[in-house]
Structures are given as C-alpha cells and as structure tokens.
Amino acid sequence: MWRGAMRLMMRGKTWHLRQRVPAQFASVEDPREVWVSLKTDSRQQATKKAPAIWDSLVAGWEAQLAGRSEDGVAQLEAARAIAASHGLTYKPARDLEDLPLEDLLARVEVLQRRDGTVNTVAAPAVLDELKGLGLDLRHFH
Numbered sequence: 001m002w003r004g005a006m007r008l009m010m011r012g013k014t015w016h017l018r019q020r021v022p023a024q025f026a027s028v029e030d031p032r033e034v035w036v037s038l039k040t041d042s043r044q045q046a047t048k049k050a051p052a053i054w055d056s057l058v059a060g061w062e063a064q065l066a067g068r069s070e071d072g073v074a075q076l077e078a079a080r081a082i083a084a085s086h087g088l089t090y091k092p093a094r095d096l097e098d099l100p101l102e103d104l105l106a107r108v109e110v111l112q113r114r115d116g117t118v119n120t121v122a123a124p125a126v127l128d129e130l131k132g133l134g135l136d137l138r139h140f141h
Contacts, residue, residue, distance in 0.1 A: 008038070025061040
C-alpha cells in the first residue's frame with residue numbers, strides 16, 4: 001500500500017491527517033489533497049491513527065478503480081470494498097428499502113465531498129446501482 005510521510009495538522013483542538021492524493025487516484029478522487037479528522041487532541045493518538053486512516057483511503061480508491069471493470073463479480077467485490085472504506089456494509093437495493101431513514105441518509109451523506117460535489121464513483125457501492133449486471137447478489141452475502 002502506498003504510504004508517504006504522514007502529515008498531521010492541528011485544526012482548532014483536533015488533529016487532522018493532510019495528504020496529497022497520489023496521481024494514480026486522480027480519476028476517482030477529485031481534490032488533490034485530503035483532510036481527515038483524526039478525532040483526537042492527542043498528537044500521540046493522531047500518530048497512531050493516521051496510517052490506518054490513510055490505508056483505508058487508499059484501499060477505497062483502489063476499489064473504486066477496480067470497480068470500473070466490466071466483470072460483474074469484480075464490480076461487486078469492489079463495491080463491498082468501497083462501502084467498507086466509507087464505514088458501511090454493502091447492501092443490495094432490496095435491503096436498503098428496509099433501512100431506517102437515518103441509516104439511509106447516512107449513506108447519502110458519505111457521498112458528498114467537501115466541495116459539495118457528489119462522489120459518483122462510490123455511489124453504486126453505497127446505494128446499490130449494481131443492478132443489471134446479471135448477477136444473483138444473494139450468492140455473494
């Protein structure tokens with residue numbers, strides 16, 4: 001997994017990870033730089049958390065790149081990885097219909113980037129637009 005030096009920045013009283021997006025992920029991550037709250041005021045805790053957060057971002061971008069495959073099984077696996085990178089479990093549309101409204105809204109909110117645009121690459125993984133691939137998704141749970 002690609003990992004440069006972890007750049008930690010204090011914003012207010014909270015540490016954030018600030019990293020440039022590697023060039024190979026420019027097609028799936030719009031900003032050139034990401035800021036992620038590490039949800040701690042401790043530099044020591046931030047230093048421990050940052051590598052795992054970065055690894056999950058990179059895994060999500062790799063999954064998004066893989067999701068552009070024409071292979072239905074590869075798309076499904078990529079969708080699972082993308083959903084996981086957003087802290088979610090992939091669910092087919094029939095399961096999304098039964099979610100409480102706040103859970104469904106949480107899925108929509110993770111798609112919004114800081115600049116207000118929507119991450120359309122991650123949308124299929126979060127909101128199940130994998131229909132029409134000719135797969136019986138029940139076999140993959």
